[in-house]
Amino acid sequence: MTRRTKTAKTLTDEDVAALADDFEKTDFSPDDVATIKKTRRRSPRIGDTNAEVVTFRAPASYKHRIKARADADATSESQVIRDALDAYL
Secondary structure, rough: EEEOOOOOEEEEEHHHHHHHHHHHHHHOOOHHHHHHHHHHHHOOOOOOOOOOOOOOOHHHHHHHHHHHHHHHHOOOOHHHHHHHHHHOO
């Protein structure tokens, strides 16, 4: 499986595994950890706007279908859901 970054770089499973291994082996200073935690707390953005989390209930079968579509389109599950809502709304 491949993934695309925000900068349109394509990452393979091997690339992601190598990044994870490198991250696990890095000895972060307390300042580094504080910076990482602060960065993770920002509101996610979609384009130029802040994203909001919307929760809804759906049949269990949707999860598999959404994941299959995301894999086929080489995109995220969230993007599949956004595209479906854009098409409907």
